[in-house]
Amino acid sequence: MSQYNSVIASIQRRPALLSKDSLPIVVFFFSLVMLSSQAYAQRNASPTQDKPTVITLEVFGDPRGALGSQQEWMQALQKVGANRVTTGSGSRAEASVNEQETTQAISIRVKGFLEKGKLVLPGGKFSIRETDKIKSLLAGFRVNGAEVTLAEKKAFGLTAKQLVWLHSQLNVEVKTETNGKPLSEIISTLRKPLEEVSGVKVVLDSMAQKVIRSDKTATEEMKGLSTGTSLAAILRPHGLVLEPVHVKANEIELHIKDSQSSEEHWPVGWPLDRPPIQVEPKMSEQMPIQIKNFPLDKVMVAVQKRADVPFLYDQNSLAREGIEMPDIKVSLTEKNASLSIVVFRLLRQTKPRLSHEMRMDEKGKGFIWISAR
Secondary structure, eight states: OGGGHHHHHHHHTOOOOOOSSOOOOOOOOGGGOOOOHHHHHHHHHSGGGGSOEEEEEEEEOOTTSOTTHHHHHHHHGGGSSOSEEEEOOSSOOOOEEEEEEOSSOEEEEEEEEEETTEEEETTEEEOGGGHHHHHHHHHHHHHHOHHHHHSOOOGGGOOHHHHHHHHHHTTOBOOSOOTTOBHHHHHHHHHHHIIIIIOOEEEEOHHHHHHHHTTOBOOSOOTTSBHHHHHHHHHGGGTEEEEEEEEETTEEEEEEEEGGGOSSOOOSSBOOSSOHHHHOGGGGOEEEEEEEEEEHHHHHHHHHHHHTOOEEEOHHHHHHTTOOGGGOEEEEEEEEEEHHHHHHHHHTTSSSOOEEEEEEOTTSOEEEEEEOO
């Protein structure tokens, strides 16, 4: 588990994900963690869902417990959903769970012990009045498996391993041009490898289906960026978001839905895991510039071509502030300034001022995110 320490620590420090009107970023870096995507995918795609799950609950008594308490517990535990409830023999064991899979079934053996009137199981201590909680715990083992049930849940109700795996599945590079293309065409193209290769089903809610059926088109060029960041950016101006949903076991779906019905969702890019100059060195290159009363949108296109780095715009915040880039005229004279400084000085000429930051997509490629904060 040491290989997951950095991702777990950073997830615990993360702020809230995207809410209805803001875009805080999840502060954890999946690239620091080396998870075997192939092994996880094999588990995710295995036909374990069709196999019966047999749960055996073995309870070790408390030698200092009240007379008859173990018998009372054994009777109560007959109703918690285990296939078999037995009394542990020999010295008291530690609370544990062992899960094994054969060609015919999945066997889960849960061991617990009585101590001071409570049943100690993996996942907590329970009084005899809390058999409903024990039942819920065992039901989780049956549906999701022991590892997923007991693991601490992070963003989207997923475990750290699941988040890392999903991140790795969303790093497929977008090979086709997107700007001006119909949303229906883009989503159809991007969802195909997710569903066919990774087994991640993409589900559209009613609003998403309505938007996709309309004549809406993408307003950004995502070619060269990863699928996760591209989908999040393309959907955002149309009031839609991408939300991972844990279905059961290691089965995860991606829901495209109305942003108003989502509490947290996949962000447009991630914080850098190394200095900006290492991510996109061209943004540090020097250039002379001399312009006067040029439309901001055309100047930004020229700078972007020179930098060869994607520029993505937070269209929602620009619309909220009433900023129309073609209507803004900018002037700038610099004998020698880095591209990053040029972008900064151009954007500060808007009212309110636009800001920019470098982010990276799921495969570590940098891009410039421009917004009206």
